[in-house]
Amino acid sequence: MYDFDVLVLGSGPGGQKAAIAAAKLGRRVGVIERDNMIGGVCINTGTIPSKTLREAVLYLTGLSQREMYGQNYRVKEDITVADLAARTQHVIGREIDVIRNQLTRNRVSLLSGFGKFADPNTLTVTDSRGRESHASAAKVVIASGTRPARPSTVDFDERTIIDSDGIINLERVPRSMVVVGAGVIGIEYASMFAALGTKVTVVERRDRMLEFCDLEVIEALKYHLRDLAVTFRFGESVASVERYAEGAVAVLESGKKIAADTVMYSAGRQGTAPELELAAAGLSSDARGRLSVDEHFRTSVPHIYAVGDVIGFPALASTSMEQGRLAAHHACDEPARAMPALQPIGIYTIPEISFIGRTEDELTEAKVPFEVGMARYRELARGQIIGDSYGMLKLLVAPDDGRLLGVHIFGTGATELVHIGQAVMGCNGTVDYLVDAVFNYPTLAEAYKVAALDAMNKMRHLSRLQ
Numbered sequence: 001m002y003d004f005d006v007l008v009l010g011s012g013p014g015g016q017k018a019a020i021a022a023a024k025l026g027r028r029v030g031v032i033e034r035d036n037m038i039g040g041v042c043i044n045t046g047t048i049p050s051k052t053l054r055e056a057v058l059y060l061t062g063l064s065q066r067e068m069y070g071q072n073y074r075v076k077e078d079i080t081v082a083d084l085a086a087r088t089q090h091v092i093g094r095e096i097d098v099i100r101n102q103l104t105r106n107r108v109s110l111l112s113g114f115g116k117f118a119d120p121n122t123l124t125v126t127d128s129r130g131r132e133s134h135a136s137a138a139k140v141v142i143a144s145g146t147r148p149a150r151p152s153t154v155d156f157d158e159r160t161i162i163d164s165d166g167i168i169n170l171e172r173v174p175r176s177m178v179v180v181g182a183g184v185i186g187i188e189y190a191s192m193f194a195a196l197g198t199k200v201t202v203v204e205r206r207d208r209m210l211e212f213c214d215l216e217v218i219e220a221l222k223y224h225l226r227d228l229a230v231t232f233r234f235g236e237s238v239a240s241v242e243r244y245a246e247g248a249v250a251v252l253e254s255g256k257k258i259a260a261d262t263v264m265y266s267a268g269r270q271g272t273a274p275e276l277e278l279a280a281a282g283l284s285s286d287a288r289g290r291l292s293v294d295e296h297f298r299t300s301v302p303h304i305y306a307v308g309d310v311i312g313f314p315a316l317a318s319t320s321m322e323q324g325r326l327a328a329h330h331a332c333d334e335p336a337r338a339m340p341a342l343q344p345i346g347i348y349t350i351p352e353i354s355f356i357g358r359t360e361d362e363l364t365e366a367k368v369p370f371e372v373g374m375a376r377y378r379e380l381a382r383g384q385i386i387g388d389s390y391g392m393l394k395l396l397v398a399p400d401d402g403r404l405l406g407v408h409i410f411g412t413g414a415t416e417l418v419h420i421g422q423a424v425m426g427c428n429g430t431v432d433y434l435v436d437a438v439f440n441y442p443t444l445a446e447a448y449k450v451a452a453l454d455a456m457n458k459m460r461h462l463s464r465l466q
């Protein structure tokens, strides 16, 4: 009766995994995506370009080797945008190939163009030449993502005043940059450009940044960024941005003026749901262009699912993929477990941050007692070998039964290391497991044992006194 069993709108992480999962379950699947956006924001303008750029910056600046070879160590003296773009374009190209390949191998049809609802089971697809076609399906998964929110008062020109999508199209490495918004994306880019030698000023309306993270970790990050000449303007807002031939001036509400080659807005993202003619499907979006869903990722129209950034928090590629898989399983009547509550957060600043579980502040507010076990990279042989003297791993441990309540990591490999803590926590493991475990030596993973011993010793000391 329908062209497809499952039709997916958008080929970002959510849509892609939904399509593959449904195809693996033997369903006829189609994915609608614009010509030049296979892989979504994730591959083309977001996660992958930014993480590749970070890797290029770390390599070319030699930043992570300066502890060993001195503060003047550089792999390349004059780093150009072409140096950075070469690596980014290479990885984007490869990743697009991988996705195309996976879709083809699993017999997923790629419908090229912009999709909109014609009725609850039919989408109109308009290709880049304006030609229209229709595709119908029993189930639809919306994974149309978000775009950067742009204040209407700011005159973006893609050169001096840009949003985070514009970073990868910069013509040169700016000498100075104002980053508006100290969210994850803003701070990641601020740290990359600071490492390149750009003089960065971060303007943030709130008094803190990344307040969902461990306070001690954020203090350490701020210290490092200030060391790279980043200036923070917390509790300040940008009132206007003036554009000139040679750059821009950000005028703050307090009256301060900051001149910079580039002003980058990183002020949140707006859902793309309103562009989909939702009314034709009996749906509507919220003020931020997002859709609400139930625990199975069903919208208010039961055969239409939504996953990924278009449903809001946590808006990560990591979670979007799993949402896509779970939505597809539900749509195909395949039993699936619920999304685990325990999810890691990775922030690819320089240095990087990662955590899982709860923070000290959250536990204190909830009056949950905890003990802290700390390991510093400089006490680990691997830390010395790689020249990371600032890294740290912190375990938050329940004193009564030794369960891990949180793992917070700052420094080299944080986003990889966190998964050891995730596995222990996910299996209800205790700090005893980490105390007893033998780790490869010399590794950064050994930090778990050092931190576990630290927590254990503190708890033993307390119980002896009592």
Ligand SMILES: Cc1cc2nc3c(=O)[nH]c(=O)nc-3n(C[C@H](O)[C@H](O)[C@H](O)COP(=O)(O)OP(=O)(O)OC[C@H]3O[C@@H](n4cnc5c(N)ncnc54)[C@H](O)[C@@H]3O)c2cc1C
Binding pocket: 009, 010, 011, 012, 013, 014, 015, 016, 032, 033, 034, 037, 038, 039, 040, 041, 042, 043, 045, 046, 047, 048, 050, 051, 113, 114, 115, 116, 143, 144, 145, 146, 164, 185, 272, 275, 276, 307, 308, 309, 310, 315, 316, 317, 318, 319, 320, 346, 348
């Ligand atoms: C700079 C930056 C860095 C990031 N870093 C990380 C990170 O390190 N780790 C992490 O986990 N996440 C990161 N994210 C977030 C991550 O990119 C998103 O969470 C993820 O891409 C969302 O996936 P999605 O499935 O919602 O689709 P998206 O990746 O948002 O893609 C949606 C796709 O839908 C298509 N589409 C939309 N409407 C239509 C339509 N009507 N017709 C046809 N196609 C349509 C778009 O063309 C697009 O390709 C980052 C984001 C940004 C911007």
